[in-house]
Amino acid sequence: MLTLIRREIRDQLLYIALPCFFSVVMICIATMSYWWGVPAPISLALAANLTAGLFLGLCCLGTVQMHTDRAGRVSVLLSTLAVTRGQIFLARVLVGVLTLLVAVIPLVITALVLPGQIIPQVSSYRHVLAAVSVTISLAGFACYSIGLLVGWRTNRAWVLIGSILLLALVASLVWIKGFGVDAMAVLLLLIAAALLRTWSQFVSTSL
Amino acid sequence: MNASRRYLVNALATGVIATILLCTGLFWARWLCSFDRHLLLPPSAREVVIRPSRRVAGEEGTDPNLLAPAIVTAAMGETQRLFYGLGAAQYLGSNAFPGASDGWRWLVRLRDEQSAPLRYDSSLGLFIYEGEDPYRHERDTRPTHHKFRHYAGPNGAGDKPDEKLGRFSSPIADPYAGSSLLVYDRGQKRFFAIQWDARGSSVRQGPELADANNHHPVQIGSIERNFGAIHMAVPCPTNVESPVLTQYFGGDRVLVLDASGRIDLLDVQTLQIAGVAGRLPTPMSPLGVARPVTPDDVVAYFALPFGVCNARQGPEWTYRGCAVATLSREMLAVEVACFDPNGRVIESGGTMFHEYGKSASGRVGESLRCSAQAAYYHLPGARSLTSAKLILESLHPPVLVLASYFASPHQEATAGFRSVLLLPDSFVAMVARAGGDMMWWERFGRVFCYMIPGLFFYGFLAERVARDAAWIGLARKTRKAWVVGTVVFGLPAYVAYRLTRPKGTLVTCANCGLGRRPDMEKCHHCGSVWAVPELIPPAWRVLGEAEQVEAASPSRAEETSQPTKSDA
Numbered sequence: 001m002l003t004l005i006r007r008e009i010r011d012q013l014l015y016i017a018l019p020c021f022f023s024v025v026m027i028c029i030a031t032m033s034y035w036w037g038v039p040a041p042i043s044l045a046l047a048a049n050l051t052a053g054l055f056l057g058l059c060c061l062g063t064v065q066m067h068t069d070r071a072g073r074v075s076v077l078l079s080t081l082a083v084t085r086g087q088i089f090l091a092r093v094l095v096g097v098l099t100l101l102v103a104v105i106p107l108v109i110t111a112l113v114l115p116g117q118i119i120p121q122v123s124s125y126r127h128v129l130a131a132v133s134v135t136i137s138l139a140g141f142a143c144y145s146i147g148l149l150v151g152w153r154t155n156r157a158w159v160l161i162g163s164i165l166l167l168a169l170v171a172s173l174v175w176i177k178g179f180g181v182d183a184m185a186v187l188l189l190l191i192a193a194a195l196l197r198t199w200s201q202f203v204s205t206s207l
Numbered sequence: 208m209n210a211s212r213r214y215l216v217n218a219l220a221t222g223v224i225a226t227i228l229l230c231t232g233l234f235w236a237r238w239l240c241s242f243d244r245h246l247l248l249p250p251s252a253r254e255v256v257i258r259p260s261r262r263v264a265g266e267e268g269t270d271p272n273l274l275a276p277a278i279v280t281a282a283m284g285e286t287q288r289l290f291y292g293l294g295a296a297q298y299l300g301s302n303a304f305p306g307a308s309d310g311w312r313w314l315v316r317l318r319d320e321q322s323a324p325l326r327y328d329s330s331l332g333l334f335i336y337e338g339e340d341p342y343r344h345e346r347d348t349r350p351t352h353h354k355f356r357h358y359a360g361p362n363g364a365g366d367k368p369d370e371k372l373g374r375f376s377s378p379i380a381d382p383y384a385g386s387s388l389l390v391y392d393r394g395q396k397r398f399f400a401i402q403w404d405a406r407g408s409s410v411r412q413g414p415e416l417a418d419a420n421n422h423h424p425v426q427i428g429s430i431e432r433n434f435g436a437i438h439m440a441v442p443c444p445t446n447v448e449s450p451v452l453t454q455y456f457g458g459d460r461v462l463v464l465d466a467s468g469r470i471d472l473l474d475v476q477t478l479q480i481a482g483v484a485g486r487l488p489t490p491m492s493p494l495g496v497a498r499p500v501t502p503d504d505v506v507a508y509f510a511l512p513f514g515v516c517n518a519r520q521g522p523e524w525t526y527r528g529c530a531v532a533t534l535s536r537e538m539l540a541v542e543v544a545c546f547d548p549n550g551r552v553i554e555s556g557g558t559m560f561h562e563y564g565k566s567a568s569g570r571v572g573e574s575l576r577c578s579a580q581a582a583y584y585h586l587p588g589a590r591s592l593t594s595a596k597l598i599l600e601s602l603h604p605p606v607l608v609l610a611s612y613f614a615s616p617h618q619e620a621t622a623g624f625r626s627v628l629l630l631p632d633s634f635v636a637m638v639a640r641a642g643g644d645m646m647w648w649e650r651f652g653r654v655f656c657y658m659i660p661g662l663f664f665y666g667f668l669a670e671r672v673a674r675d676a677a678w679i680g681l682a683r684k685t686r687k688a689w690v691v692g693t694v695v696f697g698l699p700a701y702v703a704y705r706l707t708r709p710k711g712t713l714v715t716c717a718n719c720g721l722g723r724r725p726d727m728e729k730c731h732h733c734g735s736v737w738a739v740p741e742l743i744p745p746a747w748r749v750l751g752e753a754e755q756v757e758a759a760s761p762s763r764a765e766e767t768s769q770p771t772k773s774d775a
Contacts, residue, residue, distance in 0.1 A: 128302050149224070169231045176234060176625050178294025186227060186627065193223035200217040 004083065004091035005098075008065070011074075015064045016099045019057030019140070023103040026050045027110045030117035047118060051136060052171055054103060055143040059167045061099060062147025065092050066198070067159055070152055075202070085203050093195065096144045100137060108133045128179075135179040138187040142170050145194035152201055218707045222692075225699035225706075226604065230627045233599055240596050241632075242289055245538060247586045252560040252578040254282040259530075259545035259553040273452050273515050274527060275553050276441045281532035281543040283558070284436040284507075289538065291436075292506075292624030325388070332374025333358045334388065340405030357408040359401045361392060364408035381428030389461060389475070391424045398478040413478025422480065423466035425502055427473070430464045430531075433507035433621075437541060439532040441513050455514035457524030462510055468501045470510055470531065472550075484512070484528070485546030489642075490535035491557055491577040493584075494634075498642035500533060503619045507534040528553065536620045536632060540579040560585065600633045601661035604697040608661065612639045612654055633657075661697065668701045669693040679709055680724045680731030 009016060026047065069075050075088050111118040111129055119129055150162040170190065177183035259275035290296055325336050340353040357364055360372030376394030388401040398413040416422045426432075443453040462484055463471045474481040487508055489500045502508065512529040532543040544555035560581035562574050576585055583593050600608060611629045615636030623632035630636060634657045638650055669690045676686040692700040713722030718735035729736055 124302065128299075131298075166228060169228045172235065173227075173231055173627070175293055175295050176231070176627060178298035178625060180294070180298065182625075183294065189223060190227050193220040193227075196216055196220040197224060200213055200220065204213065 001087060001091055001094075004078075004088060005094055008091055008095045009098075011068070012061060012065055012095070015057070015061040016095070018060060019054050019099055019103045022050050022053035022057060023107050025053075026118060027106055030110055030114055034114045034117050054136075055140055055167060055171045057103075058096070058100060058140045058144040059147040059163055062096060062144040062149075063151035063159060063163050064147075065095075066148050066151030066202075067153075067156075070154055086199075089199055089202050092148070096141070096148075100140050100144065104133065104137050104140065131179040135174060135183050135187070138184055138191065139171065139174045142173075142187045142190050142194070143167055145191050145198070146170055148198045149194045152198060152205075214707065218703055221706050222696065222699055222703040225702040226696065227627070229699050229702065230603065230607075233603055234627050237596060237599050237630075237632075238289070240592050240599065241537070244582050244589065244592050245289060247582055247589055247592075248539065248578060249560070252558055252581065253541070254280060255541055255543050255556050255558045256280050257543055257545060257554045257556045262554050263547070273450060275545060275547070276452055276513055276530065279439070279441050279530045279543060279545055281437065281439040281509075281541050283534055283538060283541050284438065289624070292621050294625035297621065297625065325384070327375070327378065327380075328368075331358070331368050332376065333360045333368055333372060334375070334378075334380075334390070334401060335359075336388075336403045336408065338386070338403060338405065353405065355405045357403060359388075359403075359408055359410050361395060361399060361410065361412060364401065364410050379424060379427060381426075383429050387458075389427050389473070391427060391463070393423075396422075398473065400475065400478060411478065416480065422471070424463045424471070425466050426464040428461055430462050430470065430510035431508065432502065432505075433534070434509070436507035436538070437509050437532055437534045439509045439511060439530065439543065441511055441530055450515050452513055452515050452527060455512035455524060455526055455529075456516070457514055457526060459524070460512070460526045462512055462529060464502060464510070466501060468499060468504075470529065470546075470550075472526075483550035485510070485531050485544065485550050485552075487531060487533050488542040488544040488555055488557075490533050490540040490542040491579050492535065492637055492641065493537065493539070493579045493582070494637045494641050495580075496642045497535075497640060504536070504640075505533040506536060506538055506620045508532065535579060536623060537579060537582075539582045540577060597634065597657070597660065600630060600635070600657070601664060602698055603630060603633075603661070604695075604699060605658060605661055605665060606695045606697075608633060608635055608658060609654075611636045615639050662694075665694050665697050665701075668698070672701065672704050675708070676704075677731075678722070679713070680727060681709070 029046070075085060078088055079085060107118065108129070111133075112126075115125055119125070119132055146166045147163060150159055150166060153159050153162065173186060173190075174183060177186060257279050258277060259279060260271045260277045263271045263274045291300060324338055325334065327334050335356065335358055337354065337356045340355060355366065357366055358368045358372060361375055362371060362373035365372060375390065375392050378390045378392045380388055380390045386403045388403070390399040390401060391397075392399065395415070396419040397415045400411040400413070402409045402411075441454065443451060459475050460481070461473045461475055463473045463480070464487075465471055468487040470484045470486055472481045472484040473479070487500050487502065487505065489497050490505065491497065497504075508531065510529055510531045512526065514527045515525045516523060526548055528545065528547045530543065530545045532541060534541050540558050542555065542557040545553045547553050558578040559575045560578050562576055562581070562585060563572070564574070565571050582589055584590060607628055608630060611631060611633055612635045614629055615631045615633075616639055618626075618629070618631045623630070635654050638653045638657070641650075672693050673686060673690050676689055681689070689700070689704050693704065709724075711724065711726065714725050715721070716723040716730040716733060716735065717738045719730060719733035721730070721732045723730040723732065
């Protein structure tokens, strides 16, 4: 499994770096505004845009992982070794989870260390930070799962249009539902369904 | 996992994805409709003005302007307020600005633990006040501020948490209170007055509410919700001498909002309900008369007590009543009412649209229409938006539309701004909330009328699914499940069917000539099995002359009995 994960990371290094890039940008802006003593934190609009970039990066990663496999028949080659398709899929998803954690955890730490720089300084800050972090992580993973789902198509136009459209819908769920339990429940349901369908398609496709 | 189970899992997963994504897309389309509809309202239809003093008749020589306000204005907020209703903005807003939304119900969430002077510790069941004593300084020296922290429970207050102080259970309090705090404890069903003081805070306990079953206070002091979505003013005349009627600042009477929508008057001295101050007025619904509203039924409300004081800000205040304004769920109608000291309505009014034209009777002139109804049916472009809304609601899964009918009377007013699956602001939900004497069958009839376009559409889709499923040879049970699923869940079920239907090339059946599945033993149209030709070699052969000679020679025939490659 570790070998599979390592191979997956090596193959998609550029797309793994993309969501982390947006995370780093947010951290840099927050840190610099703190050092320079700029009173206003990252504005909500900027934070929302950078978070949208994070979602986009995760969706791209999922799409590219599956599309590269479908086009290059990577899993067909790997299936000739002592590896099942379930393991290949699991390794792929684990890489997505790792990327998400690498992108989100530094952001949360920054928000904890520099309160008010990324999330506005509101009452019960830690409670809000926890809710926002969990919801953003779930939304990011939902975007990744949607990317996996769309990426398995062979038609590039459909992959592009589908990714953009579905990404917009999933990301807007956070805007609509907010950061409460409702949003988390809907996102979890969406993630479970998307992963199940992708797995079902991935496993049942003929070699 | 076998093929049929995998098919089931795949279909269910696809259905869930289709439902969530489709409902999200439909949500934005409906939201855009609401936004456009709000823009249709002219400025005159966004504001209401009432003149209560014209309606009061005091004793001879009494100025009616001292009994009731000469003018009360109420207006809805700007259209951009619709953005603030969305979940993310609402969440951050309720945490950043206490009292701006429904966050007032949980005082514990309103206060920042580090900076706010007052907070409620639910684990201790005590209010904690951190203040500064500005008086503790010696003469001719720089003032020194002595910080203190006091704890208050139902039985008393102290500088340390103590069991003797007792515990509050689910208390409510005015989030904007200063050093004197009024608290209602829902567990003990009584009011408390807490006075914070550096030299020793005190707690005064009121009697248990006499008719506790009819009293469910939800807000004390500042009766407002979604501040900014509604504006109300009771202008005070400045060019006249005292006394004047103005906002009531007396400390002996406080407004208390009840869960039923009634506004009670609390006597601060006795901590008992002194009487009824008024109630939340009911804004007009697009479908006509709505039932009496509760605090959860309106997007925003604001209550303003008024009274008379001889010297402004002086201690002698006389309570004269209150003005209350509410904003409807759709944010299309404002209703304002002015109440006298006994809680009786002096005057009320709602936002209206002034229309000039010919009436049904042929009379030319001005007619007044409720702003909500005008925005749905009468303003230019309103009917197009209403039709678009009906079409969008018809595309929603019918089971969720029907669920909205049952759920909407119990859903909070702003839920419609962030509800993806249920539709609290749909026509069907409006019927469920409609007031008046309507029989249950009449309600269901109206609901059915609103659902007819969707049911027709999904009947058509179900028929297509049934035909296609029969054509590709799905089992009878599976076909039935898809047909029922399409009627119940609508478009998401149809999308799920199209995405999960078995893909493969059909081959022509030798018996019926229709396409049949190559992976099934029998043709799903005629039931015939595969007509596999039996390869039995014929018993006769046509022989040429040379072969006849060879056949006549037995020894030669024996030599050639070994099968050749061409024979094989």
